[in-house]
Amino acid sequence: MKTLWYTGCSMTRGDEIADTFLDPDFFNSDIWNDQFDYNSSISEEGTHSAWKSRNRKDRRMARLQQVAMMQESDPLKLADASNNFLKQLRNKEHELCWPAQLANRLGYLCIHDGESAASPGIELYRLIADIDNYRDIRIIAWTYPLRLTYWGSNKFLRYDPGWQPMHVNRHIDNNMSRQYFDYCFDKKATINEWVESVIISAELLKKINCRWYFTFGSSSYWSLINQMFPNFKSWLAQYEKHILSYQVFDDQYKLTDNLTPKAMYAGHPRVEAHTLLSEIFFNKIQNDISNNI
Amino acid sequence: MILVTTSNNLKELDSSNFKKVITLKYQSASILRFKIAELILENNADNLIIVMPDDITNRVWSSRHEEYRVFDKENSDDFIGHVSKLMFNQVGATDEWALSISAISYAINDSCKIYCNTSLKEKIKYPVRDNIIFYNELRDINF
Numbered sequence: 001m002k003t004l005w006y007t008g009c010s011m012t013r014g015d016e017i018a019d020t021f022l023d024p025d026f027f028n029s030d031i032w033n034d035q036f037d038y039n040s041s042i043s044e045e046g047t048h049s050a051w052k053s054r055n056r057k058d059r060r061m062a063r064l065q066q067v068a069m070m071q072e073s074d075p076l077k078l079a080d081a082s083n084n085f086l087k088q089l090r091n092k093e094h095e096l097c098w099p100a101q102l103a104n105r106l107g108y109l110c111i112h113d114g115e116s117a118a119s120p121g122i123e124l125y126r127l128i129a130d131i132d133n134y135r136d137i138r139i140i141a142w143t144y145p146l147r148l149t150y151w152g153s154n155k156f157l158r159y160d161p162g163w164q165p166m167h168v169n170r171h172i173d174n175n176m177s178r179q180y181f182d183y184c185f186d187k188k189a190t191i192n193e194w195v196e197s198v199i200i201s202a203e204l205l206k207k208i209n210c211r212w213y214f215t216f217g218s219s220s221y222w223s224l225i226n227q228m229f230p231n232f233k234s235w236l237a238q239y240e241k242h243i244l245s246y247q248v249f250d251d252q253y254k255l256t257d258n259l260t261p262k263a264m265y266a267g268h269p270r271v272e273a274h275t276l277l278s279e280i281f282f283n284k285i286q287n288d289i290s291n292n293i
Numbered sequence: 294m295i296l297v298t299t300s301n302n303l304k305e306l307d308s309s310n311f312k313k314v315i316t317l318k319y320q321s322a323s324i325l326r327f328k329i330a331e332l333i334l335e336n337n338a339d340n341l342i343i344v345m346p347d348d349i350t351n352r353v354w355s356s357r358h359e360e361y362r363v364f365d366k367e368n369s370d371d372f373i374g375h376v377s378k379l380m381f382n383q384v385g386a387t388d389e390w391a392l393s394i395s396a397i398s399y400a401i402n403d404s405c406k407i408y409c410n411t412s413l414k415e416k417i418k419y420p421v422r423d424n425i426i427f428y429n430e431l432r433d434i435n436f
Contacts (some may be wrong), residue, residue, distance in 0.1 A: 128395050131420045151351065151385030162385070179376045180353075189354035192327065197328040204399035207422070230335045 004103040005111040005133075007126045007194050008141030011217065013114035014097030016264035017271040018089050019060070021096075023067045029066055031059050031265065042263050043253040046220075051267030058149050060265045064089065099139060101278035106285065108136060117157055119165035120197035121149030131208060137285070138212045140201055141248065145194035145221050148185060152177065191221075191228050202239055211288070212242055213281075219247040241293060244281050252277060294320075294436070295337075297328065298344035298432040305431040306344065320348035321363045322393035329397050342436060345394060347413065349386045367416070387416055395419035408434060 006012065020026045042051060068085030069078050094100055094112050103110035111133075113126045123140055152164035154174065159165075166181055168190075198214070205212040226233055236243075245251055254260055254271035257274045263269055287293075296303075296311040299320050308314050315332075317324055322345060332338040350363040353372065364377035365386065383429050390413070398407060398421040409417075411427040 003427075010348065028418050123395070125392055128392055128399075128419050130400070131395075148354070151380075151382050151389070153382055176379055179373060180380050182365055183373060183376070184354040184356060186354070186356040188359060192354070195334075196330040199333050200326065200396045200400045203333060203401075207399055230332060231336075235334050236337075246347065 001132075002106070002108045002136040003111055003255060004099060004106065004108040004137040004139065005130060005135040006099040006114055006139040006141060007118065007123045008099070008114040008139075008215075009118040009123075009143035010116040010268060011143070011252065012097060012141035012215075013112065013116065014093040014100075014268075014271075015116050016060070016093075016266060016268040016276055017096050018092035019064065019093050020271070022085065022089055023064060024124050026063070026265075027261065028064055031063050032261070040262075041257055042259045042267075043250060047263070047267040051263060051268075056266045057140065063265075085157060096274060098274040098277040098281070099141075101275055102281050102285070105278060105282040106137075111135065115139070115158060117147070117159075117165045117167060118143055119147035119149045120145065120194040121166055122163055124197040124201050125149070125163055127204065131204070135210050138205060138210050138252070139215070139244070140213075141215045142194070142198060142217060143189050144249075145225065148189055148193055150177075150180065187224065188228065191225055195225065195229050195232060199235070202236075205242075211285075213244045213285070214239070214242055215245045215248040216243070217247070218247040219250055222246070240287070244284060248277070294342055296339045296342050296436075297325065297332075299325070299346045302344050302346065302431060306434065307432075307436070310436060311342070317346075319350075319351045319361065319363045320346040321350050321361065322346055322390045323352040324361045324363070326393040326396050326400075327361065329400055333400065338398070338401060339404050341401060342408070343397060343401070343405065344408045344431070344434070345397075345410070345413070347410050349383070349390050349416075350384045351377075351381060351389060375380055380406075388418075391418045394425070395421050398422045398424055 006060065030094045048237045065082050066083065072078055072081035100110040113130060120143060123143065127140065146168040148166040149163055150166055153161050155161060166185060252273040253263060255273040256270045259270065259272065294311050294401050295313045295315060297315045298306065301320055303316055315328065317328060325346065329338065350365045352361050353364060355362045362372060364372050364381055365379050366378060393416060394409065403408045405424065407425045409425050409427055413430050414427055
């Protein structure tokens with residue numbers, strides 16, 4: 001079976017998109033009651049801290065775990081219920097994210113190599129680690145240029161010790177990492193890593209046998225990137241046919257701006273956005289395949 | 294031909310025949326990787342002769358100095374010493390070196406070559422192209 005490999009961050013791997021499948025009452029649950037902004041347009045105002053706050057992430061997870069517990073009648077199996085629920089959630093996200101829906105439309109097997117919070121460096125490293133495997137299509141959904149990659153010796157989110165992302169919102173695991181963060185984290189560092197990873201990946205993909213595509217996240221960073229690297233735009237122009245979107249995260253929110261709520265509780269795009277995106281990208285890739293582009 | 298290497302390596306290399314020499318201050322494969330990306334961006338990455346650094350170090354951005362620096366288990370330069378030494382991980386630094394030589398090997402075009410110390414051959418754990426030449430001693434390299 002032909003394969004479609006992708007890497008990307010939570011916006012691509014589909015964080016939150018399965019919430020309403022495993023908790024059908026999720027949109028009606030009381031966690032929304034004291035929130036006032038679920039009708040504000042993310043495509044116009046951005047997520048900022050209102051949607052993507054730590055508080056909302058915690059409340060979402062608490063709600064989902066509560067539902068999992070309530071569905072289990074045997075008190076001795078409550079812990080298992082919670083763990084199984086998370087596994088079901090991840091599996092469903094893998095099934096519904098746009099790369100998986102795109103692969104499904106093409107009749108390909110989707111190889112998931114994306115992870116929540118992924119940094120540009122981690123996306124590059126995952127590509128390098130996978131080069132020896134033949135893939136018919138490779139897609140890198142470039143994340144926000146606001147992250148750095150470093151070697152962490154403790155587990156972080158779903159990352160084992162090893163290459164881990166460092167975030168602008170300081171999701172770091174201990175005081176030592178915090179000092180490291182303070183030393184190295186700034187706009188120049190994050191843009192450097194982003195630009196380096198994009199360039200190296202494109203030149204690498206050009207040399208291996210596969211069809212490949214990039215998506216870029218948000219339009220709001222292009223001016224900074226072009227300011228720091230004036231040649232980047234002209235360099236990227238040679239790969240125009242490989243670019244599925246220059247602002248896919250913005251597009252995801254625009255696609256569901258007519259719905260209520262406009263995004264999932266902790267700020268990620270709704271599943272409808274993934275379905276619509278997969279259709280748009282399918283049309284482009286199917287055309288490329290038909291015309292041998 | 295353009296030679297790209299580190300200042301330490303350059304001391305032992307015969308660079309007299311190169312049109313241009315690009316020298317990096319620090320011994321870091323991933324700083325070299327970043328330099329290659331910059332050269333590609335400037336459309337200045339043809340006919341490169343790259344001599345990899347031997348040291349196994351971690352790259353770190355210094356916000357204060359606005360440049361990449363390195364740290365390893367012995368040497369932290371100006372970087373807050375106790376943090377860099379504690380953050381240093383031999384496995385991680387070796388992986389950084391291995392990822393970098395693989396990235397460079399694939400990123401450069403066919404007119405370029407990479408020179409790498411034979412003693413590091415076993416540390417290459419990711420795919421590379423057929424553009425790496427191994428040497429035993431820097432001074433013996435005959436470009």
